Amino acid sequence: MLKGIDHMHSQNIIHRDIKPENLLINKMDQLKICDLGFARFVPSNGKMTDYVATRWYRPPELLIGKENYDISIDIWSIGCVMAEMIDGEPLFGGENDLDQLYLIQKCLGPLISDHE
Numbered sequence: 001m002l003k004g005i006d007h008m009h010s011q012n013i014i015h016r017d018i019k020p021e022n023l024l025i026n027k028m029d030q031l032k033i034c035d036l037g038f039a040r041f042v043p044s045n046g047k048m049t050d051y052v053a054t055r056w057y058r059p060p061e062l063l064i065g066k067e068n069y070d071i072s073i074d075i076w077s078i079g080c081v082m083a084e085m086i087d088g089e090p091l092f093g094g095e096n097d098l099d100q101l102y103l104i105q106k107c108l109g110p111l112i113s114d115h116e
Contacts, residue, residue, distance in 0.1 A: 001078060004033045009071045012042050016052040018077035020084065046070055053077060055100050056090040060111055063097050063104075 001023060008015055015022075016038035024032045038052045046068040053062060059076035061069055083091040092107070094100030105111060 001031055001033070001081070004031065005074055005078060008033075008039070009074070013039055014042050014048075014071050015039050015074050015077075016048075017054060017057075018074055018081060019054045019057045020081055021054075023081070042070060055097065056080065056093055058100065060101060060104055063101050064111075 001018075005015065005018070015033065015036065017035060018033075022033060022035040024034055026032065040048060048067060048069065050062050050065045050067050050069075052058075053073065055063075057077040057080045059069075059073050062073060080091050092100055092103040094103050101111075
């Protein structure tokens with residue numbers, strides 16, 4: 001997963017929807033990243049739509065509506081997927097965006113000033 005996303009990022013492409021359902025493993029135990037419907041080249045100004053990524057894997061900056069972001073949102077999603085692999089449950093399984101932010105802050109503390 002990390003090699004595949006690193007390759008996309010090296011081409012200045014952001015996936016924007018990393019989640020377990022978009023990670024396929026074949027019979028030879030090869031992981032394939034799929035569903036590139038939200039993937040985009042990262043614009044020079046970083047301005048993109050904030051409504052991407054499935055809520056449970058969406059970083060705080062997207063939950064609060066920031067439109068300027070970068071490849072770091074994929075890294076957040078990867079962390080959430082890897083945490084979910086430990087016990088099979090989503091790390092932050094919020095019922096809505098507000099609940100999602102609450103769960104993130106409950107675990108990691110208050111949002112940083114960039115997110116307020």
